[in-house]
Amino acid sequence: MPTIDLFDHALPRIAGYRDVSPEATYGARAQIRLIDVREPHEFDGDLGHVPGAELVPLHTFGALARHWDRETDVILICRSGGRSGRAAEMLVAAGFRRVMNMAGGMLAYSAQQLPVERRATGATA
16 A cells, blocks of 8 residues: 555544554555654563564654654554554654554554564564
């Protein structure tokens, strides 16, 4: 699915970002920047992370995001969708235009049995 279609068909939220499904996130991982806002032990823990996701813990997120391209499509990820939703609101407030949140977080992703990576083992499950 082309990047523009994913954003344009994602569920709009009142805060200005859009929700996308775990399946759509996995399918778009090669075209869209994936940012996981969990802590390192979560990123590499039992739930693992979406292949290709970058780890940017929420407590460092604001400072790092200032340097990102505001026109780039971004999908934010966390454990359940709460922290990534807050991060999405921060990006929208900072002028980012194409911000998406993976609905349900890694819990929903895991429930769909989609492939994960764990940095500690380097393995994909």
